[in-house]
Amino acid sequence: MARSLADRLLPAPRNGGFRMEGYWVWCGSVVQGEDGRFHMFASRWPKRLPMHPGWLVASEIVRAVSDTPEGPYEFQEVVLPARGAEYWDGRSTHNPHIKKIGDSYVLYYMGSTHPFADVQPGEDYGLEDPRCIAARANKRVGIATSQSVFGPWERKDAPILPTRPGRFDSFLTSNPAPCVHEDGSILLIYKARRYEGHTHGQMTIGAASADSFQGPYRVLTDEPVFPPDRFHIEDPYVWKTEDGYELIAKDMEGTLCGEKHSGIHAYSADGKSWSLFEQPKAYSRRVTWDDGEVQLMGNLERPFLLFQNGKPTHLFAATADGSGGFRNASNTWNMVIPIAPE
Incomplete structure (x- = not known):
């Protein structure tokens, strides 16, 4: 009988994955580009906002790159920035999931908008804020497409x-x-x-x-x-x-x-x-690092599997430090756990 996925998870590289100073980082999704390198599409939003629910009004999808699946990944560009409240995805892009389909790179994601002013530095913002309430109600799934992992990306006028x-x-x-x-x-x-x-x-x-x-x-x-x-x-x-x-x-x-x-x-x-x-x-959520430390992560979610030659080789997950839950995190990043063969 083949070993379960949980039994095949190897120690995670401490210096792998993707993080950015000054940002909450989440939702890692990886594809091998036409350049042979590994490109992570991730969500980020500024730390001047609370981790939750800051993403609802200020998340943007970015691209980072590494020579290996493990990383570390280096930030390259903002892929889907804010583009105005009149667009269905004009205020937040989140939950990226990248696929290579034929000759096209297809980026599935969640978009949202709201009709109010942006949250300003130092301004209070939380779950009861009208911007948060409207943005949550406007969450929809859409796609953006490109012939290259480097873009440009064509966004749709309506969600799918x-x-x-x-x-x-x-x-x-x-x-x-x-x-x-x-x-x-x-x-x-x-x-x-x-x-x-x-x-x-x-x-x-x-x-x-x-x-x-x-x-x-x-x-x-x-x-x-x-x-x-x-x-x-x-x-x-x-x-x-x-x-x-x-x-x-x-x-x-x-x-x-x-x-x-x-x-x-x-x-x-x-x-x-x-x-x-x-x-x-x-x-x-209990992770073994490649330096031998075993750590119970505050969060470990948004799982994504990288397949190579038809087999899953790496598990990517959004993770956080702290005692558990979004509000107790000081730092978030996308980590990677190698997977042993069956």
């Missing part, structure tokens, strides 16, 4: 996954996780919330499909693909296997794999009906 009134995704769509099939068609797993008057429903996971990355994208089920009464998860990552699909995601409560905010591992024949593996834990 709008909300659907009366459905589980009537309030927002976010956290896109695309799986590309050999024929170029797409299975897209995503996070959603239902509109419930002055508030919103709990996190749910949906599935959509498209004949190509350009769309249109069709939601496959009327209900979430993970029953929300049993599966409280987010941050999905999905890939194709000989038997169907596999997925890893963040366990919000720890009720599925035994450790809060660690990762679950699930499988599906069709992308719509999912079950947990017999060993459901995909990874732990």
